Amino acid sequence: MTDRRGGGGRNVTQPPDVDVDLFEDAPCGYLLTDRTGLVTAANAEFLRLVGLDHDELVGRRTLASLLPVGARIYLETHLLPVIAYDGSVREVSLDLVRPDGVRVPVLLNAATIDRSAGSADLSLRAVFFETRDRHRYEQDLLAATAAAEQARLEATRLAQTLQQTLIPPAPPAIPHLSVAATYRPAGDGTTVGGDFYDFFEIDAASWMIVLGDVSGKGVEAAVVTSFVRYTVRALTVGLRDPAAILRSLDRALHAHETTRYCTLVLANLTRDDDGWTIRLSLAGHPPALLRDPDGRVVELGAFGSPVGLLDDPEFHTVEHRLGAETVTLYTDGVTEARYRRRLYGDLRLGDLLASLPPGPAEITEGIADAVLAYQHGDASDDIAIVSFGALP
Amino acid sequence: MFVHGFGCGQDMWRHVAPAFEDDFRVVLFDLPGSGAAAPSTYDPVRHGSLEGYRDDVIALLDEVGLSSVVLVGHSVSAMIAVLVQIARPDLVERLVLVTPSARYLDDGSYVGGFSGSDIDELLDLMSRNHLGWQNPLAALVAGPDSPSVQDELERTFCRTRPEVAAEFAAVTFRGDNRADLPHVSVPTLVLQSREDSVAPMSAGLYVRDNVPDCELEVLETLGHCPQLTAPEETAKALRSFVGRARTERTA
Numbered sequence: 001m002t003d004r005r006g007g008g009g010r011n012v013t014q015p016p017d018v019d020v021d022l023f024e025d026a027p028c029g030y031l032l033t034d035r036t037g038l039v040t041a042a043n044a045e046f047l048r049l050v051g052l053d054h055d056e057l058v059g060r061r062t063l064a065s066l067l068p069v070g071a072r073i074y075l076e077t078h079l080l081p082v083i084a085y086d087g088s089v090r091e092v093s094l095d096l097v098r099p100d101g102v103r104v105p106v107l108l109n110a111a112t113i114d115r116s117a118g119s120a121d122l123s124l125r126a127v128f129f130e131t132r133d134r135h136r137y138e139q140d141l142l143a144a145t146a147a148a149e150q151a152r153l154e155a156t157r158l159a160q161t162l163q164q165t166l167i168p169p170a171p172p173a174i175p176h177l178s179v180a181a182t183y184r185p186a187g188d189g190t191t192v193g194g195d196f197y198d199f200f201e202i203d204a205a206s207w208m209i210v211l212g213d214v215s216g217k218g219v220e221a222a223v224v225t226s227f228v229r230y231t232v233r234a235l236t237v238g239l240r241d242p243a244a245i246l247r248s249l250d251r252a253l254h255a256h257e258t259t260r261y262c263t264l265v266l267a268n269l270t271r272d273d274d275g276w277t278i279r280l281s282l283a284g285h286p287p288a289l290l291r292d293p294d295g296r297v298v299e300l301g302a303f304g305s306p307v308g309l310l311d312d313p314e315f316h317t318v319e320h321r322l323g324a325e326t327v328t329l330y331t332d333g334v335t336e337a338r339y340r341r342r343l344y345g346d347l348r349l350g351d352l353l354a355s356l357p358p359g360p361a362e363i364t365e366g367i368a369d370a371v372l373a374y375q376h377g378d379a380s381d382d383i384a385i386v387s388f389g390a391l392p
Numbered sequence: 393m394f395v396h397g398f399g400c401g402q403d404m405w406r407h408v409a410p411a412f413e414d415d416f417r418v419v420l421f422d423l424p425g426s427g428a429a430a431p432s433t434y435d436p437v438r439h440g441s442l443e444g445y446r447d448d449v450i451a452l453l454d455e456v457g458l459s460s461v462v463l464v465g466h467s468v469s470a471m472i473a474v475l476v477q478i479a480r481p482d483l484v485e486r487l488v489l490v491t492p493s494a495r496y497l498d499d500g501s502y503v504g505g506f507s508g509s510d511i512d513e514l515l516d517l518m519s520r521n522h523l524g525w526q527n528p529l530a531a532l533v534a535g536p537d538s539p540s541v542q543d544e545l546e547r548t549f550c551r552t553r554p555e556v557a558a559e560f561a562a563v564t565f566r567g568d569n570r571a572d573l574p575h576v577s578v579p580t581l582v583l584q585s586r587e588d589s590v591a592p593m594s595a596g597l598y599v600r601d602n603v604p605d606c607e608l609e610v611l612e613t614l615g616h617c618p619q620l621t622a623p624e625e626t627a628k629a630l631r632s633f634v635g636r637a638r639t640e641r642t643a
């Protein structure tokens with residue numbers, strides 16, 4: 001037995017009254033290497049793991065030569081330097097390779113034999129535990145994690161696609177009205193926000209403009225956005241008054257199983273021979289901003305409750321005869337944009353609006369650019385802006 | 393100046409560098425992304441090629457005002473040292489390339505020792521084993537100045553940040569610097585291990601045969617890091633090579 005171990009003068013610890021050799025009979029692979037990496041001793045379990053005879057291994061092979069090529073680099077560039085520095089490594093997961101190419105997944109603990117500080121002697125004691133079953137289990141876990149990640153990506157993609165359908169790329173051409181709209185997503189654009197807008201024709205002389213913000217982000221917000229948008233369209237078949245539409249929408253959203261609520265502004269525009277009349281109602285939403293040709297800015301709209309939130313909501317329609325002003329609707333991503341905790345705010349928006357050229361496209365782009373610049377490109381919320389003004 | 397290779401930081405030289413401190417100015421540092429280098433120094437674009445590391449070494453030499461150095465590079469940094477010498481011949485008097493390889497992947501008749509799938513396996517092993525790489529939560533909980541975190545930081549020499557390690561490994565093992573070797577214009581020493589599974593003898597011989605003024609010394613050790621497994625022999629070979637440089641200069 002002694003020369004098979006080849007340790008030369010090594011003392012084998014023998015527990016009292018037990019007829020086992022702690023090295024040879026250890027229930028794990030046990031290996032000794034000298035400072036050059038050459039194997040100087042290996043126990044029965046290690047020989048079984050690597051599928052080699054004692055004489056094929058001891059004094060002939062290095063630990064590196066028992067590993068797959070990639071693991072050899074890992075051993076040389078990571079494990080041995082760490083062992084040389086710390087004296088040991090623990091729980092290293094790698095494979096041993098048998099002569100027939102079959103891999104045996106193992107966990108490795110290794111330590112230097114000379115534990116004195118600063119020793120450059122890299123002679124090692126190493127134990128190996130076969131982890132075939134555990135390895136398979138880990139592979140399954142990894143595969144399940146990868147599948148979950150893939151599913152999350154697909155859900156995000158679905159939500160983004162859904163949201164794309166909710167935001168018309170450009171407003172439709174409305175006779176005698178100049179309209180512009182802008183949407184900017186939050187952050188890097190991968191998070192699905194709840195902002196949306198919609199324009200649709202009720203009859204030859206009447207249009208509805210909708211701009212809103214569903215609470216929260218993600219797939220469910222996108223679903224509610226879709227629900228709100230199509231419910232408004234459906235309600236318009238029987239109702240014209242924006243406040244009445246909001247009341248019905250509120251009941252519909254309460255009946256929906258979502259806990260999300262929505263703020264929005266509805267503007268019904270009716271054309272007669274002399275121009276446009278706006279009937280506008282707010283649901284928990286900032287008022288519309290009217291900018292006249294001299295740069296004066298005033299608010300339009302009376303306070304209303306968010307839809308889907310309160311048991312006893314209130315909604316009011318205000319009426320306005322559209323003159324030479326430009327009307328701007330926006331979501332709170334504009335005024336609640338932050339830089340170092342400071343809000344962009346109503347005052348800044350009012351000043352900006354007064355200073356911009358009066359055209360709707362100039363206004364929506366000007367506001368979006370200014371708000372993004374204010375946040376130094378790091379938008380925490382998405383923003384939607386719609387502007388319109390009368391044309392002759 | 394000693395430049396550590398892929399995997400660990402400047403502590404790789406701790407058994408060799410002290411032997412030169414009496415009669416040389418010794419410069420040791422951690423490459424960006426490795427060892428205890430400040431995380432902000434690593435730039436995935438700049439360090440997406442060895443030229444980024446080359447420019448770092450040049451900038452460091454300029455900053456400390458050194459020229460005519462003996463530049464010692466281990467492993468991949470042997471090629472970084474080659475690139476430094478070619479770009480700024482004024483900075484480097486001699487090159488020592490410890491276990492160098494100008495290309496790790498096999499290519500036709502060239503034997504680098506590796507295939508692409510071997511490199512994939514290396515990356516897989518690095519992602520499976522973090523070797524106690526500092527738990528980012530520990531610093532958050534304890535605060536970056538707490539003793540336990542400082543202690544962790546001191547132990548980071550072989551704990552390249554995982555995302556950096558993958559990029560550095562790709563740059564290292566997918567690189568090809570064979571065409572650069574003939575442009576080296578200073579005396580060069582290759583230190584080769586007797587048996588090295590990362591940079592095999594064929595890789596060392598290729599470097600010797602293609603660098604114009606180059607000699608190769610085989611160290612009687614096994615493995616890729618003779619500065620760890622045979623520090624005395626490594627220091628002795630280095631001493632003999634730079635000692636000759638001094639004699640030539642005085643002559």
